[in-house]
Amino acid sequence: MGSQNGFIYAHPDDETFLSGCLIRRLADAGEDNVLLLATRGDAGRQGLERAKNRQELAELREHEMREAAEILGISTIEHLGWPDGQLDEVDFETIVQQIITFIQRHKVENVYTFAEDGGNGHRDHIAISKATTAAVHSGACPSVRKLYYAFSPLLRAQGHQPSILIDTEKLWPVKAAALKAHQTQHVTIGRHFGNLVDFPEERRWEAFVLGWQVETEWETL
């Protein structure tokens, strides 16, 4: 049986932006990918072009997320359902406990999340990064072997090198299809990835830094 990979992010579409090709490759290698999202992505004018209100937008984005998950090879999606854009106002220990529960339920071995700066400084990204790190280090997640952070300006400034580096060119049609599934986000996606037909050279790499790994027994002997 392949490894259990847990991707822990803030919004539907974070998984595709940062790790769409990585997820597809892991799935193709027979590994299982589970996804935990802190919010349903129900804030923002962009989505409200197509939905009457936040509730309808949440439902729309859940539907989009299921479609993207199928394309990428994610077996399970869980939503914590916290308010989009206000994650840093939610009780921190509550989120940590929810992440622990998710990791335990799926016996996650490899955890992937944002770096401490949230990649782009988004407060929800920063909050979920901190809570995930706290969960992994809580002592309550013995299944976890490795914790990876998506490469970010902060990690670069700190001199870290990616330990996972995926060239997305070959799998670009897959990533583009998953991005397209997140229809309500078309403006942001267009700004980042262009027209989804031409390969976006400046977005070539998906990169993760190994933030922590369990000490193996032969090292502690």
Ligand SMILES: [Zn+2]
């Ligand atoms: Zn996000």
